[in-house]
Amino acid sequence: MKKIGIEELLTWAFTVELPKVSADRDWIAGLPSIGFASASGMLTETLALGTIIDRSPNAFGVIPCSIDTGEAHPDAMRVGDAVRGLGDMAFEIGEGWAPFPEWEDPHGVIAPEIASIAAGYCARDGRVNGRHIFTLVTTCAVLMKRPDWTADQPEVVVVTNNGNPAWFVKRYAKDRMGRSVPYEDNGYDVKRQRPVKGAYRKYRINGSIRAAVVGRIEWQLWQHALLTLRDALAGKLEGHDLLPFTPRMEPWRGSQNPAPISQAIESAA
Known part of the structure; x- marks a missing residue:
């Protein structure tokens, strides 16, 4: 069996194997959770590649191949089902979430703005919809990118x-x-x-910090999702042996030791 990390497994599944699955509407309609509507969100992300796409995404949110390339690998199908399962979950941003320990805030204007942006990122019930996590994970896999958590200290100016x-x-x-x-x-x-x-x-932030806040929210959501997927797939693949995965929830602290997940992104019961 091939030893492989969870990120590499996801990229292989979503870029090599799952595009072999057709976008048959009747077949998609019979599947739970994500379905065609949410998969369409992935189409928007795929447009970032700069390619004109005239085909509908399949149930896994990827554009199917235009020619018959055979059946998708069984392990890739299991990966796709596990990622789709994220859509049935909900995630909460932990109370007292402080994602910028390196930022100074002597005038007390940065912390309220972070809290406001984080609240706006969540749904009305205060949770992040699992379907958003599905799109986040598939986007990272297809584009072979990670959420960007890097950010500079914002400038605070007097009103x-x-x-x-x-x-x-x-x-x-x-x-x-x-x-x-x-x-x-x-x-x-x-x-x-x-x-x-x-x-x-009075003081205000000069410019927007929304991209920085969302970047750190999505990094932690993505790390938690990778851990969830790794645990769900371990020992259930035919041709792959998953390597251990330790999430780095707060790489901006300069430590290899992740903070407890309960202090960052909590899975809602």
């Missing part, structure tokens, strides 16, 4: 007014019910040419 650093102050007003309601007002006294008592400055 300005007419090109000058702005000052703000918190004041209070009464609403119709007589309750005290806080609001933010201009904190600079133009007449005296100085900030008023209690004035403060």
Whole structure:
């Protein structure tokens, strides 16, 4: 039996063997989980190759061969079924998820933005749909790429007014019910040419950090998916012997020892 790593196995299955499976609509309709609609998402990813594609993807999300090249290897079919099984799962981003330990945040504007982006990445129930993981895993296998987790420290700048650093102050007003309601007002006294008592400055991130946050979310989702697939396929292949796999959940920490999965991406029950 050929010894092989889980990444290499996925690339072999999705680029060499599974394209041999036709995109027969009746056959796809009888399959659970992913089906044709989600597989179409993979078509969009495949367009990144710069190739004009006029054929529908098969049940495994890959474009079938235009000529008959024989049956797909049984091991590849098992791999494809295992990846499709990810679509029946859901994943959660662990509470207190902090993916950028190397970033400084003295003004406290980066952490809330990370939390907001992470929340927006998930569905309304706070989970990442397993079908997204299916697309992520198949895309990485087909394009032979890994999610990019590298990111530079974002620039944080002071909020300005007419090109000058702005000052703000918190004041209070009464609403119709007589309750005290806080609001933010201009904190600079133009007449005296100085900030008023209690004035403060505000800061913002210069540019977007969405790509960086999504990159680290997808890296951890991908690593967890690889571990799940390796465990599901170990000892069940005819011609391949899977090598051990230890996920690197936080390679940005510069350590070979992964953090516990429960601290990063948790599989929902």
